[in-house]
Amino acid sequence: MKRFLFTAFTILTAFILLSLILINKKMYIDKEITIPKGSSTFEIGEILEKEGVIINKYIFIIYTKIHKDETIKAGTYQFKGNYSLKDIYEKLAKGEVKLRLFTIVPGDNLLDIAEKLEKENILKKEDFIKFVFNKENVKKYGLVGESFEGYFPPESYALDEKETVETLIAKFLELFKKRYLPYKEKIESKDYSQFYKKRITFYEAMIIASLIEKETYIPEEKPIIASVIFNRLKANMKLDIDPTVIYALRLKNLYSGNLTKENMRIDSPFNTYKYKGLPPTPICSFSLSSLEAVLNPAKTNYFYYVLSKDRKRHIFSDNYQDHLKNVKENIKSY
Known part of the structure; x- marks a missing residue:
């Protein structure tokens, strides 16, 4: 034993x-x-x-x-x-799972983000869209607007295998609050009387920044584009911005890749060829340079612009006759 x-x-x-x-x-x-x-x-x-x-x-x-x-x-x-x-x-x-980078680029809208999420096998497109276009969900996060459009900053985000719509939004909003929210007080305390009206809200600034983002990728042009938008708003003119029409079409799954005369007549509050004023929400994610352009717009008399022949810059004008001339000289080369 x-x-x-x-x-x-x-x-x-x-x-x-x-x-x-x-x-x-x-x-x-x-x-x-x-x-x-x-x-x-x-x-x-x-x-x-x-x-x-x-x-x-x-x-x-x-x-x-x-x-x-x-x-x-x-x-x-x-x-x-x-x-x-x-x-x-x-x-x-x-739970140190493998992380992957998910990138939102300037100009991406919620539909673009949804498509990327599904393509990269992170979330189903329909699930994401259903959540982010729900106004009640926006309210739950203490945000303004009918959707989360404009609140998800361009950046590369480290995601893991267990992401949900809620965890993604938490990551996106954390960066928004850290990087973009500091502009709120600066914008809402600024006197915009010489550009448009005395005060604008931060959400209005977000909408304008998204329009600027879609209209130009050239940093030095952004304050000038901001100036044109403010000038047209102050003059009670329609903004006539193509990307707003494209956004309206995409929301209804009607965009084919080209804008037609029929497209331009779409009845949507986002159609700035049909309705005066700003669209109801931003139309995409925007870079800080676009938001800074809203904070510090150029002071100009410009009301119009058209893309140059070489597509490297915009040509600005302060009257419709010059604008038509610029269009005739440049648009035929597209």
Whole structure:
């Protein structure tokens, strides 16, 4: 009996020592593995052993039992470097899933973002659109407007495998509040009398910034475009901005890629060829340079502009006759 106990003790001691060695021994791993939702500890151990991430699944299982207060998170994990079993467990328990970059570029609207999200297998387009065009959801976040249009800043965002519409919006709005919201007080305290009216709201500034974003990519032109928009608003003229018509068409899934005369007559509050004033919401995400152009517009007498022959700049004019001449000289080359 003593010999049996001694032998059992020796085997147990050897197993514990071996386990400690394997738990702390590091080895180089270059693997991407996925832990499915609902996987048991045994199933996870089998996946890790099969993929060569750990040497022995049973030691892994025992280790997880010792640390039963922590739960392994499902998701896709990237391993590249030297890891011990302990390192691997900690990575899985912390849920350090593989991150991917999702990019919103200046000029993207909510429909563009929805299409990208679906294309990159992050969210279904319909689910995103249903949420972000719901006015009640906008109110829940304490925001102004009929949709979240304009509130998602251009940037590359690090996303994980578990994103929902809510977690995405939290990421987008966190950056908006940090980078864009500081302009609110500056804009709403500025006297715009010489440009338009004495005060404009921050949301009006967001709408104008989105129009500027769609009209030019040239930084030095943005304050001039802002000036034209303000001048037309002050003169009670329609803005006549093509991208607003395109936005109206896209909202109704009617845009084919070209604007026709029939398109220009679409009955929508976004159609600035049909209705005076600003559209009801921004029409896209916009860069800070566009918002800064609203804060510091140029002081001009311009009411019109047209893209130049080489498509590298706009030609501005203060009267309709000169504008028609500029259009005739430049538009034929498009």
